[in-house]
Amino acid sequence: MIRVGLTGGIASGKSTLVQVLKKEGIPVIDADEVAREVLFLYPEILDYLTKTYGEMVVKDGVLNRRALGKIIFSDPKKRKDYNAVIMPRIREEVEKRFLAHSAETLVVLDAPLLFEENFHEEMDAVITVTVDAATQLKRLMARDGFSREEAEARVAAQMDLAQKAAQSDYVVDNGGSREESARRLKEILERIRRDHGKTKEEETP
Numbered sequence: 757m758i759r760v761g762l763t764g765g766i767a768s769g770k771s772t773l774v775q776v777l778k779k780e781g782i783p784v785i786d787a788d789e790v791a792r793e794v795l796f797l798y799p800e801i802l803d804y805l806t807k808t809y810g811e812m813v814v815k816d817g818v819l820n821r822r823a824l825g826k827i828i829f830s831d832p833k834k835r836k837d838y839n840a841v842i843m844p845r846i847r848e849e850v851e852k853r854f855l856a857h858s859a860e861t862l863v864v865l866d867a868p869l870l871f872e873e874n875f876h877e878e879m880d881a882v883i884t885v886t887v888d889a890a891t892q893l894k895r896l897m898a899r900d901g902f903s904r905e906e907a908e909a910r911v912a913a914q915m916d917l918a919q920k921a922a923q924s925d926y927v928v929d930n931g932g933s934r935e936e937s938a939r940r941l942k943e944i945l946e947r948i949r950r951d952h953g954k955t956k957e958e959e960t961p
């Protein structure tokens with residue numbers, strides 16, 4: 757199994773490219789989805805949030821994601837503490853999902869914090885989706901209804917996109933059309949398969 761990491765900044769276009777991967781029949785592990793699932797699987801995480809922030813963040817056993825986001829994206833220490841609780845569980849669950857797909861030729865891990873959390877070390881190839889800062893902010897505010905301040909705080913909570921691109925094997929510049937980015941991604945997948953001695957035709961259906 758070839759493990760491919762897909763990363764980028766918030767609202768850089770990862771999910772948009774994941775749709776392309778799915779159409780190609782490639783299994784994708786979504787780290788954000790795993791992050792949402794571990795909250796249900798491991799009650800210790802919600803317990804930690806209840807103890808630390810009380811009803812402001814957890815009310816009647818339900819997490820207010822927006823409120824937690826406001827806190828952790830504006831305070832690096834709080835973000836670090838929360839990551840220390842949730843990341844080990846995310847890591848375990850991601851590994852389980854890779855193992856569940858071990859019969860596949862190529863599996864993609866879609867993780868916004870691929871580099872920040874060192875998942876990249878376990879990948880055979882890494883693809884970063886980049887976009888210029890102005891377009892990123894514009895798309896983020898439009899998609900999530902964030903104010904400029906909220907959007908900027910989220911962008912600032914992540915490693916610089918150019919730095920991620922520099923450490924990657926491949927880059928998709930998503931500043932143009934969706935079609936251009938999809939084409940580039942397909943080319944990259946072909947190259948990764950070739951470099952690992954696999955062609956699309958050889959894959960098990």
Ligand SMILES: CC(C)(COP(=O)(O)OP(=O)(O)OC[C@H]1O[C@@H](n2cnc3c(N)ncnc32)[C@H](O)[C@@H]1O)[C@@H](O)C(=O)NCCC(=O)NCCS
Binds near residue numbers: 767822825835846870
């Ligand atoms: C703080 C939470 C509840 C906010 O939820 P919300 O629904 O508003 O955002 P969502 O989960 O859709 O994440 C949106 C984007 O924020 C960015 N982001 C998420 N967590 C983090 C983090 N800890 N540090 C920096 N950026 C992050 C990512 O780009 C992500 O795609 C949530 O993001 C969370 O639980 N984060 C911690 C888990 C995590 O580290 N996820 C990334 C896995 S690699």
Ligand SMILES: Nc1ncnc2c1ncn2[C@@H]1O[C@H](COP(=O)(O)OP(=O)(O)OP(=O)(O)O)[C@@H](O)[C@H]1O
Binds near residue numbers: 769930933937
């Ligand atoms: N090439 C493009 N042209 C115009 N809009 C785009 C393009 N690519 C993505 N978008 C839009 O930009 C927004 C962000 O894209 P997307 O949701 O794919 O980003 P993401 O990297 O998955 O974000 P997150 O890390 O927050 O999950 C979405 O509303 C999407 O429809």
